[in-house]
Amino acid sequence: MAVSPFKSLRVRLITSVVIIEIVMLSLLVWSNLSVIRQAYADRLWDTASGLLEQVASTSGGYLLEVDYASLEEYLRNVTHQDELTYLMVLDRDQQPVVKFGDLPKVFWPESDLHPLAVNDDVLDLSRDILIGNKIMGSVHAGFSLAHMQYAINSARVRSIVIAVTEIVLTIFVTVFIGVHLTRRLGQLATAAQQVGSGDYAVSVPEEAGDEVGMTAMAFNRMVREVSQRTRRLEEALARERVIEETSIDGMLTYDANMQIISANPAMQQLFGYDADFLLGKKTTLLLAAATECENLQPSEDVWTRAMVRSMEITGRRQDGSCFPLELYIGRVTLDGESLFAATLHDITERKQAERECRNLLEGNRFLIHKSLVVQEEERRHLAQELHDELGQCMTAIQADAENIHALSKHSSPRISSSANAIVTVSTRMYGVVHSMMQRLRPSVLDNFGLVAAVEEELDTWKARYADIECRFEKSGDFQQLGEQINISLYRIVQESLTNIAKHAAATQVTLVLLRAHDMIHLNIEDNGRGMAMDKPGRGLGLMGMRERIKALHGSLSIDSEIGQGTSINVTIPLAWEN
C-alpha cells in the first residue's frame, strides 16, 4: 500500500527538521546581529565618552591659562582615534579656540544619545569644561559611524554565510538520516502488514543496535510470540470444538439480552431443536416456565454462586415435554458487554434415583421407629411380667424360707441354715430381677414422670461412678409429657451417661432439662476427652438417639472436639405431640 507524500513520515520528518533548523538559525543570526550592533555601539559610545571626559577634565587649565597652543598640542597628542571626525574646544563665549577635522555645518549640534540613535552617520557629543564647578568652556567632538557600520556589516555577512552553510549541511544530514531511518521503518510497516494478513513467517533485519534496530528485534519477537499464541489458540479452539461436539451435555452461549449465540450438537439431543435453529432465539424457549428464565441471566451475586454450585431447572423440549436439568453458568466480559456460557446436564435419571433413595430412606426410618416403639412396648411388657409373675414368686419363696428358718431355728439347725440360705439367694435374685425391670422400663417413669426417672437414673449412676461430679438442672413442668417424649428423653439420658462412663473419662457432667415456649430442651455436657466429629464410625447408640428425635420431629446436635469435652443438645417441639 503506497503512502501519500503528504503523509509520508520521511517527508514530514525531513521537512520539519529543515524548517525548525531554518527558523532557529534565523533567530540565532538575528540575535547575534543585535548583540553585535549593541556591542559595537557600546564600544564606540564608551570610547567617545571616555575621550570627551578626558579632554573636558584636562582642558580647563589650558583655557584658564589662555594657553591655546599647549591645548592644541595636547589635543593632537591624545586624539588618535580613526573614528574621530572633528574636535573643537569652545571658550566661555562659545567661540572655538582649538578645532580640527571636518567641522559640522550645524552650529553646534546637540549631543546624540547613543550611536544607534544617530541619523547623520556622525555621533556628535559635547561636554562642559569645568574647573571647581566653574564652566571654562566646552568640548565638541564627532565620531564617524562608518567603522561601526563596516564591522556590523562584516559580522552580518559572516553570520549569514555560516547560517546558510549550516542549513545546507543540516538538510543533507537530515535527508540522509531520514531516508536511512524511514527505509527501515518502511520495512517494519511492510512486515506489519504481512503479519496483519496472517503471514507469521515474516522477519525484519536487525542490523543496527539503535532504536529502530531494537524495534525490529521487538517486532520479530512479537511476531514469534503472536505466531505461537495463535497456534495455541487454534489448538485450544479445536479442542473446545471437539469437546462441544462430542459432549453429552448441552452447551450454549448467550448475551445479556438472553439471545443464544451458539449451541453445540448435544442441545439437539436434549431439546430436539436443531443447533442452527437456536441461534438468535431467546433462552426462554428452553425453559419449562418463563419465571425460570432468570436462572439463565443471573444477577451478579447469582452468577457468583453459580461459580461454586450448580442450579437445577426444568427444561422444555421441542415436543413440549419437560425434564430436569442441572445448569452451570459462567460469564465473561468482552468490550464491556457480558457474555454468558451455560452447560446443561440432563439429570432425569439422577432425579429418579434420588426419589427411589428417598423412598427407601423413609421406609427404613418408619421401620426403625416402629421397631423402637415395639421394643419399648416389649420392654415394658417384659418388665411388667417380671414384676407381676417372677416378683410374686420370689416374694413367696422368700416368705416361706423365712418361716422355715424361724420354725427350725431351735429344732433343726441344718434346716434352719438351709432356709436361711434360700432367703439370701431369693433376696439376691429379687435384686437382679428388680434391676432388670428398671433397665427394661423404670417404673418411676410411669408412676412419677420424667424428672423423677432421670433423678433416679442419675442417683444410680452416681453411686456407680462416685468420682464424677454430676449436676442436674431443670426448669419447667414435665408432668404432662407424652409417653413417646418421656421414654425418648429418658433413653437419651441413659445412653449419654453410658457413653460418658465408657468413653469420656470426664470428671464433670452437667445435665440441663428445661421447657420453654412449647419446646423441650435437653443438654448433656461433659468435660471429657471429646471426639472428632468428622470421623466416621459413630456407634449405634448415637444413631438410635437421632432416630428417636427425628421420629418426634425434633433435632439433635453434638458439639465435640478432641480434648474439649462433648455437648449433646436435644430440642423437641411439643406442638407435634398435640
Next chain:
Amino acid sequence: MIFNARLIARVFILCLFFFCGNASADTLPTSQSVTEQHPLVFGFLPILNTERLVTRFAPLVDYLSQRSHLDIRMETAPDFPAFIKRTQQGQRYDLLFTAPHFFYLAEHESGYRALVRVASPGMNAVVVVPINSNIQTLSDLRGQLLATTGPLALSTLLIRDLLIRSGLDPDRDMQLVSTPSHIAALLSSQQGTTHASAVMLPVFSHVRPEIRDSMRIVAETSMAPHIPIGIASRVPAGIRLQLQAILLAMPDDLDGRAVLQQLDWPGFAMVADHEYDSVRWLAEQVKVE
C-alpha cells in the same frame, strides 16, 4: 585711635563710592561700552595650579561680579614669565592679582594702578625642612637641594636675599630646584625629593595640617608688602571706585566676610602712594625675555 582712623577712612570711601556712583552714572556710556564689549578679565598670578586657583579665588571673583553687576572672569597664565608678559602687553588684564614685586613692574611699566591690598602688615618667606631633618640653620643648607617656586617668585627672591645676607651663595653653596608652585616646593622636601623648601609663610600656614605638622621652619625672611589688587588704567574711574568700595566694605557684609574667611584674609585696605616702592629692589631682579 586706629579704630577712629579706619572708621573715618570707611566713611570717606563710602562717600567716594556714592560720589563716584553718580560720576559713573555721568560716564555710564563709557563704562557700559567697556563692560558690554567684553567682560572684565581678572588676571591671577599662577601661584597655585589652576584647580586650586579657581577653588581659592573664584568666590572672590563671584562676589565682586555679583555686587558690581559686572561680568568678571578669571584668567591666569601657564607660568610667571607668561603672566608678566601678558601684563605688559597692552594691559591684557583689567584686574590684576599679582605678587608685590610684579605689581611694581606693572604699575611703573604698564600703567596699572593699585586698587586695594590685603589688610595685613605684609608677608615673608620661610625655609622649611622635614621635622626630623638634621638641618637646623641656614648654614646647614650647604650642599643641599632647596626647592623653590621658580626664580621670579617673591619667596625665591626673598630667600636668595636672606641667604646672601647670611653669607651663603645660593648659586654655589647649594642647588636651587624650581617647582611649578608653592605646594609642589613644599611637598618635594616633605616627601624627601629635596632637603628644604622655600615658600611664602601664608602658604605654609594654610596647607593641610598633616603636612604642616610634619615640617619645621628653619629661617624666615624680612617682610614684604602684602599682595595688591591692581586695575588697568583703561577701566573707567566709576568702575574702579565701585570695585574699590566693594572690596573695602567686604568685612561689613555677611557674604564678604565668608569670602574673606575662606581666603583667610582680614579684609582689604587702601594702598598708600609709593607703598610698593619698597620692593623695587626685588622688581629689579625680575628679568623676563
